[in-house]
Every structure is written in C-alpha cells, then in structure tokens.
Amino acid sequence: MTIREAEKLLKEAGFREVKGGKGSHRKFVKENFPRPVILTSHSKELSKRVEESVRKAVGL
Numbered sequence: 001m002t003i004r005e006a007e008k009l010l011k012e013a014g015f016r017e018v019k020g021g022k023g024s025h026r027k028f029v030k031e032n033f034p035r036p037v038i039l040t041s042h043s044k045e046l047s048k049r050v051e052e053s054v055r056k057a058v059g060l
Contacts, residue, residue, distance in 0.1 A: 002045060010058060015058075024040055037053065
C-alpha cells in the first residue's frame with residue numbers, strides 16, 4: 001500500500017488532515033477515534049506495521 005492509497009482510505013473513512021504533523025509527517029484525525037493516524041510523505045510502500053495501523057483505523 002502506498003501513501004496515496006492509505007490517504008484515500010482514511011479520507012473515505014471520515015478522517016481529515018490537520019496541522020500538527022512534524023517534518024515530513026502528516027496527521028489525520030477522526031471524531032470518536034481515540035488517537036491520530038500519522039503518515040510520512042514519501043512515495044514508497046508503507047511498512048507492514050503502518051499498513052496494519054491504517055487498516056485497523058478504517059475498520060478493514
């Protein structure tokens with residue numbers, strides 16, 4: 001999964017990007033979700049751990 005694919009999944013699930021990501025990181029939050037999801041801004045594939053985190057956040 002790439003960053004763009006993860007971002008698309010998050011936005012479709014109701015997450016929105018907010019200020020607060022540091023450096024090359026982007027922060028996504030959703031009302032009634034306990035913690036933000038942080039993504040880096042590179043074009044490579046996500047690590048398996050980050051990919052699992054995104055899938056868990058969107059309910060897949």
